[in-house]
Amino acid sequence: MLVIGLTGGIGSGKTAASDHFEKLGITVVDADVASRTVVEPGKPALQKIAEHFGPDMILEDGGLNRAMMRTRVFATEEDRLWLESLLHPLIAEEIIGGLQNSQSPYSILVSPLLLETSQATLAARILVIDVPVDLQVERTMTRDNNSEEQVRAIVAAQSDRQQRLEKADDVIVNDRDLIHLHQEVEKLHQNYLKLAEIS
Secondary structure, three states: OEEEEEEOOOOOOHHHHHHHHHHOOOEEEEHHHHHHHOOOOOOHHHHHHHHHHOHHHEOOOOOEOHHHHHHHHHHOHHHHHHHHHHHHHHHHHHHHHHHHOOOOOEEEEEOOOOOOOHHHHHOOEEEEEEOOHHHHHHHHHHHHOOOHHHHHHHHHHOOOHHHHHHHOOEEEEOOOOHHHHHHHHHHHHHHHHHHHHHO
16 A cells, blocks of 8 residues: 655645545545544543543543643653653554555555654655745734744744755645645646556
8 A cells, every 4th residue: 555645834735735635535544633533532542641640631521621731741841751652652553544444546644743753654655745934824824813923933843844855755835826736736646546556
């Protein structure tokens, strides 16, 4: 099974690109969705989080208090490392299961942290959705209603744009409209279908 790892910085258009691959009949496995799935109410990981951090980590509806969790894990490295050691293997399991169940000629693994984690080892090729930083900031401010300062801090915390591009097998420069993005996805789709036949 040919797996294409799709990544890019915040506001680059990863979701718009992966949605179009999905419209073309390709299975998309999203690492962000997997990371939410493993801490759903009733899942063992959520129970372990409550035992470790205290019952106030669980909201009244039984879900994880994400805002409080973010505050805690950004405050101390020890807490962050504990959480990562619990969740990363579960997320990997969820991703691998999704890829194994794929019925399409190839699959897309979407992950903002593809190149920062072992998830990259699951992909035969890396596709980077790239945008100039100013456009990235502008789009994210509009989408998330965040200040420029907040967005630039997020961009700075993510993998460096140049490093991402150096690791890419394929790049879509998403600095135009949605029609252009879809055309670029469709070109790569044809290429990936050919590669899937060989692999």
